[in-house]
Amino acid sequence: MSKEKQNRTIANFIEKWANASPYSYRDIALVAGFTTADMIYMFMRGERRVPLDCVPALAEALQCDGNELWTLALQQYPSPQIFRAIQEHGHSPNEQAWLNALRTVSGHADPDLTFERSTRLREILLD
Incomplete structure (x- = not known):
């Protein structure tokens, strides 16, 4: 993936979440540690x-x-080869597949692992 496309991807991500926020861009900047929007x-x-x-x-x-x-x-920083190595080092292929599936199903949200969800997941895995 080109650096321009990578920058566009993070730019789109930030814009999506900033626009969905109840806070102004200035407030987001201040909480993030910047002096201006x-x-x-x-x-x-x-x-x-x-x-x-x-x-x-x-x-x-x-x-x-x-x-x-x-x-x-x-x-945005390292070469694509270095980034892939960093990604692959963190999780096994199966773990990465699970994470990708969870992110897709949740709409890339960060849902809490409640007792009910944990119980349902346990039932699925032990089936």
Whole structure:
């Protein structure tokens, strides 16, 4: 994937969550540790990479899936080969397939693993 496409992907992600937020772009920027909303606009236009040390605060400000934002932010930096190696190192292929399925089913939200969900999942896996 080209750097331009990667930047567009994270830009679209940030724009989607910023627009869905009850907070203004300025408020999002402040919670994320920036002094003005200009950084949020630059991220959404793909003009700036998200600094990796700002990802947790930005995810909190956007109220989005922090792991997905991390993944998108990391894609902006290393070569595609290094990024794939980082991704593959973290999870087995089966774990990654489960994570992808959960993200797809949840609409890329971050649902709580409630007792009821855990029980239902256990029933499915032990069937």
